[in-house]
Amino acid sequence: MIEKLALIGIGLIGSSIALRARERGLAKTIAIATRRPETLAEAQALGLGDQYTLDAAEAVRDADIVILCTPVGSYGSIAKEIAGALKPGAILSDVGSVKAHVHKVVGPLVPKGVHFIPGHPMAGTEHSGPSAGFAELFDNRWCILTPEPDQPLEAVETMKAFWRALGSDVELMDADHHDLVVAITSHVPHLIAYNIVGTADDLESVTKSEVIKFSAGGFRDFTRIAASDPVMWRDVFLTNRSAVLEMLGRFLEDLSTLQRAVRVGDGPALESLFTRTRAIRRSIIEAGQETAAPDFGRPHGADTKTEA
Amino acid sequence: MIEKLALIGIGLIGSSIALRARERGLAKTIAIATRRPETLAEAQALGLGDQYTLDAAEAVRDADIVILCTPVGSYGSIAKEIAGALKPGAILSDVGSVKAHVHKVVGPLVPKGVHFIPGHPMAGTEHSGPSAGFAELFDNRWCILTPEPDQPLEAVETMKAFWRALGSDVELMDADHHDLVVAITSHVPHLIAYNIVGTADDLESVTKSEVIKFSAGGFRDFTRIAASDPVMWRDVFLTNRSAVLEMLGRFLEDLSTLQRAVRVGDGPALESLFTRTRAIRRSIIEAGQETAAPDFGRPHGADTKTEA
Ligand SMILES: NC(=O)c1ccc[n+]([C@@H]2O[C@H](COP(=O)([O-])OP(=O)(O)OC[C@H]3O[C@@H](n4cnc5c(N)ncnc54)[C@H](OP(=O)(O)O)[C@@H]3O)[C@@H](O)[C@H]2O)c1
Numbered sequence: 018m019i020e021k022l023a024l025i026g027i028g029l030i031g032s033s034i035a036l037r038a039r040e041r042g043l044a045k046t047i048a049i050a051t052r053r054p055e056t057l058a059e060a061q062a063l064g065l066g067d068q069y070t071l072d073a074a075e076a077v078r079d080a081d082i083v084i085l086c087t088p089v090g091s092y093g094s095i096a097k098e099i100a101g102a103l104k105p106g107a108i109l110s111d112v113g114s115v116k117a118h119v120h121k122v123v124g125p126l127v128p129k130g131v132h133f134i135p136g137h138p139m140a141g142t143e144h145s146g147p148s149a150g151f152a153e154l155f156d157n158r159w160c161i162l163t164p165e166p167d168q169p170l171e172a173v174e175t176m177k178a179f180w181r182a183l184g185s186d187v188e189l190m191d192a193d194h195h196d197l198v199v200a201i202t203s204h205v206p207h208l209i210a211y212n213i214v215g216t217a218d219d220l221e222s223v224t225k226s227e228v229i230k231f232s233a234g235g236f237r238d239f240t241r242i243a244a245s246d247p248v249m250w251r252d253v254f255l256t257n258r259s260a261v262l263e264m265l266g267r268f269l270e271d272l273s274t275l276q277r278a279v280r281v282g283d284g285p286a287l288e289s290l291f292t293r294t295r296a297i298r299r300s301i302i303e304a305g306q307e308t309a310a311p312d313f314g315r316p317h318g319a320d321t322k323t324e325a
Numbered sequence: 326m327i328e329k330l331a332l333i334g335i336g337l338i339g340s341s342i343a344l345r346a347r348e349r350g351l352a353k354t355i356a357i358a359t360r361r362p363e364t365l366a367e368a369q370a371l372g373l374g375d376q377y378t379l380d381a382a383e384a385v386r387d388a389d390i391v392i393l394c395t396p397v398g399s400y401g402s403i404a405k406e407i408a409g410a411l412k413p414g415a416i417l418s419d420v421g422s423v424k425a426h427v428h429k430v431v432g433p434l435v436p437k438g439v440h441f442i443p444g445h446p447m448a449g450t451e452h453s454g455p456s457a458g459f460a461e462l463f464d465n466r467w468c469i470l471t472p473e474p475d476q477p478l479e480a481v482e483t484m485k486a487f488w489r490a491l492g493s494d495v496e497l498m499d500a501d502h503h504d505l506v507v508a509i510t511s512h513v514p515h516l517i518a519y520n521i522v523g524t525a526d527d528l529e530s531v532t533k534s535e536v537i538k539f540s541a542g543g544f545r546d547f548t549r550i551a552a553s554d555p556v557m558w559r560d561v562f563l564t565n566r567s568a569v570l571e572m573l574g575r576f577l578e579d580l581s582t583l584q585r586a587v588r589v590g591d592g593p594a595l596e597s598l599f600t601r602t603r604a605i606r607r608s609i610i611e612a613g614q615e616t617a618a619p620d621f622g623r624p625h626g627a628d629t630k631t632e633a
């Protein structure tokens with residue numbers, strides 16, 4: 018158990034960390050800082066921590082582990098605010114969805130004697146804010162840590178143990194490679210989901226009411242990730258530009274080929290792609306990263322309307 | 326209650342119709358025909374019907390309602406096989422995911438005195454075969470019927486009542502318009518899901534094992550529909566080509582704009598699209614077409630691994 022954990026930002030990810038850390042007794046004191054008084058009041062009402070403040074520097078004072086849990090675009094100014102208050106020997110970490118940018122922006126502001134161990138839990142939902150969190154969010158998911166090689170092994174081990182205690186498996190990775198991996202497993206999927214929902218919203222030949230009524234044929238799946246927080250995702254695309262553009266380029270090349278197969282009516286090419294893609298889902302299910310239940314286990318039947 | 330219902334094809338959709346029709350007593354006799362003996366034996370073991378045969382013509386003899394439940398590409402040859410055996414006054418219907426093509430291919434083969442009322446239930450899962458079906462599949466979903474205007478009102482009303490009894494809401498639509506609607510709500514979503522899963526599978530810079538481990542960031546959502554039946558989806562793209570290419574064209578235009586916004590770092594444009602797309606999901610949830618539970622209600626926590 019550490020003496021003090023400070024969470025800067027207390028939305029979906031921050032509150033999930035707080036709940037599990039409390040449940041498992043990972044810190045004697047949990048200090049919570051956020052920007053808006055409403056959010057702080059909500060966190061306090063939920064009993065997520067022991068200390069609540071609008072002053073990030075106050076929250077990090079004496080903390081052994083400090084975790085930034087705000088959108089990546091806010092890291093620079095927060096790092097400036099807290100740098101002077103970090104205690105020697107403390108670990109500064111984060112949960113941001115991009116990593117090279119975080120090293121570049123926060124790295125130079127980290128005081129000597131503070132260990133900078135950036136991280137990214139590959140877990141989330143489309144909901145935001147302190148009440149969206151739950152203790153099980155990280156169970157069986159992966160958390161990627163991207164410390165520079167000059168960081169002390171002990172600090173890295175502390176963060177590994179911390180994420181394992183939260184329920185995650187942990188992997189170490191170079192920040193640039195992390196950004197490529199998430200570009201294909203998370204960022205480009207979000208981009209194309211946002212895009213197709215936008216396209217459907219703009220059509221004149223098909224009405225919005227038709228899109229909504231008949232969405233169960235596949236479209237609604239995309240609306241889940243396209244309902245994710247706009248500011249968080251704006252920051253992701255502003256800060257992981259080159260990896261996203263590279264992976265999007267690959268996606269578009271492949272889509273041209275597929276478009277052509279549809280145009281010329283190349284049945285064997287279509288069937289062969291559609292057969293190959295099934296195997297990946299099976300592997301994801303076997304790896305414990307997805308449910309085997311049909312339709313994600315969505316409710317069917319009479320209770321659907323009530324539930325929605 | 327009708328005397329005899331004939332289902333030609335007994336996969337996910339056919340078996341779901343059979344189960345609900347039995348449960349609600351919609352037909353005195355349910356006749357089932359399919360192509361392969363194994364599938365017929367599976368249907369029989371599940372007790373889905375009253376008569377089982379490999380001869381579609383035999384199944385439709387004396388049937389009041391005949392529903393084609395096979396991939397759309399097989400309709401032409403099946404229609405030829407059964408045309409002579411359809412009884413005068415019978416209704417011939419189907420569940421195929423495209424409609425203009427079905428009118429074109431099957432329409433001319435329908436004998437005088439048989440009423441042709443094509444249909445498409447907007448409901449499904451990624452699983453296939455007789456054991457994938459369940460009686461609740463159509464509850465609160467929409468079924469679109471696309472009869473030609475010259476069909477007798479009574480036959481249309483019979484099929485409307487039939488689908489309502491299965492649990493669906495029913496909408497009448499022109500076949501060409503149907504094909505445009507499903508191109509954006511179902512076919513293009515499937516195409517881009519298949520495509521991104523293919524892209525991820527082909528990368529060298531990111532390994533397949535990384536794609537699988539870190540898929541919970543969004544990618545795994547796409548693998549569900551990209552695990553759908555390859556033959557069914559091959560046939561969809563071969564038979565709804567022009568509507569799919571038109572909607573794909575719109576998607577690609579919009580994606581170019583979005584790609585440019587990422588490239589130039591246009592934060593306000595990104596945030597504004599990402600804000601707009603949230604509203605559509607809310608409407609879909611309000612319309613009872615989607616669960617409000619975070620992450621589709623996927624299991625989280627300790628049971629995830631077991632369930633998978
Ligand atoms: N959501 C996911 O699925 C997911 C998954 C993995 C990693 N992440 C990463 O986790 C981080 C937080 O995401 P989240 O989903 O927890 O977000 P969230 O639920 O929207 O919460 C964001 C938190 O950050 C604060 N905040 C927002 N803008 C700020 C600013 N400019 N300055 C200071 N504080 C600010 C908010 O405070 P106020 O309400 O007080 O303004 C709130 O406490 C992001 O970096 C994201 O990339 C998210």
Ligand SMILES: NC(=O)c1ccc[n+]([C@@H]2O[C@H](COP(=O)([O-])OP(=O)(O)OC[C@H]3O[C@@H](n4cnc5c(N)ncnc54)[C@H](OP(=O)(O)O)[C@@H]3O)[C@@H](O)[C@H]2O)c1
Nearest residue numbers: 334335336337338359360361364395399421422449453454
């Ligand atoms: N799956 C969905 O989400 C969904 C939703 C709405 C509409 N639909 C439409 O419903 C229809 C059936 O889909 P499904 O998901 O139920 O498929 P499925 O589970 O794969 O079952 C297909 C059935 O059709 C038979 N079949 C396949 N190829 C055939 C051929 N060439 N000749 C004769 N019979 C053949 C199969 O018989 P054997 O096993 O004996 O070969 C099986 O009984 C398709 O037209 C599809 O477009 C599907």
